[in-house]
Amino acid sequence: MNTGFRRVPVRCANQMMRQLLFRFNGNMQANVIIGGVDASGAHLFCTRFDGTTDPAPFTSLGSGNLSAMSILESRWSEDLSEKSACALACDAVAVGMKNDLNSGGMVSLCIVRRDFSVQWEEQFPLKDSPSRTNRLAIKPGCTTVLSTIVHQVVPWQGAPAGPKPGGGQGPVPGSGRASREEEARRRPQSVSPPGAKRWKGEGGGEGS
Template structure:
């Protein structure tokens, strides 16, 4: 056994099994795509539900709550970061008595990522699409691991499928998209091969948020699990009453009709 670093003992075992005719399983390759765009009434965010290579979860929630008017799509190791910023935004709202601004959330994310990780991919790997609507209008930003950001964008894509998604957004996006047109364009990430799982969508407008969980599913359920169980109530239930008579305890069983 090696004293430190990586151990490659299992590779020798796998080579031995392969030489004896055992067919190794195929590698699990998954990807992540998070996108956003600005439409005529606000911001639409979208994310696939494909989990990472280690935890094969096809229904991950990658659209994170930041504030009532701000949400954030997270790729890679982002849930702890967005939870931290969300709590700071809530304390800030209590202090100022007004709704949070998107630029405040953006500044907190930049500061935390730059001071904590400094772009080190061996510590964390984060890619964020931040969107929201405040008193100054709709805003959409991308945030990278090193804390660098883009200014307000008409549309944004991040993740392993970002290049393919960007090609579609550049050809299909136009100013003044309606809600239905924007949702349809964002839901197109369902067709990416590395991210082909369910699609979640969040529509943010002035004073209203709409979270569409599992907007698209590759194999939606065709049955109702509740139909396999009887809905009839039992006719009687057994109850236990405990009485105290001096130094003696009497346990009585009774049948109560429902």
């Protein structure tokens, strides 16, 4: 709108957006993915709420971006067809919605082609989110235990005393005789009030 609705390079549009976000010092809290086609080709920018930006072949932002990024990283390639790219984007958004309560319930797909045509589609995601292509297989015993420390659990004051590690039953801190002995040990020793100081006067006599 500021440029009179004329076609501007994608980098120019991204620069205007990042300057606007930087001017608000991050208080706008809006993450933006800017993509488009100009005379130099197709471009995609990941612009965050503080004004920082990065060019990327694929990206995800928002509260469910971690789940969506896992799908994008496992299935993206440079030779994707338009149909495969649309399916990948929809699956990534669907996984992000399933693992995030703040996301919506519909996928809005925008297709920008090299002939400057734009197509907007809305569709509901699948009920079952796509599974990971590379499943994690962790074998038992692959993590080495370097050391082990066993801490004795002491019952809190007023709790029933449990058996000692040796099998016997003895006084436990916080109960019975042990608590009274510990309290007496921690109590400061009573000191009698100091006596009056005696001092010698100038004449050699004593006074109080």
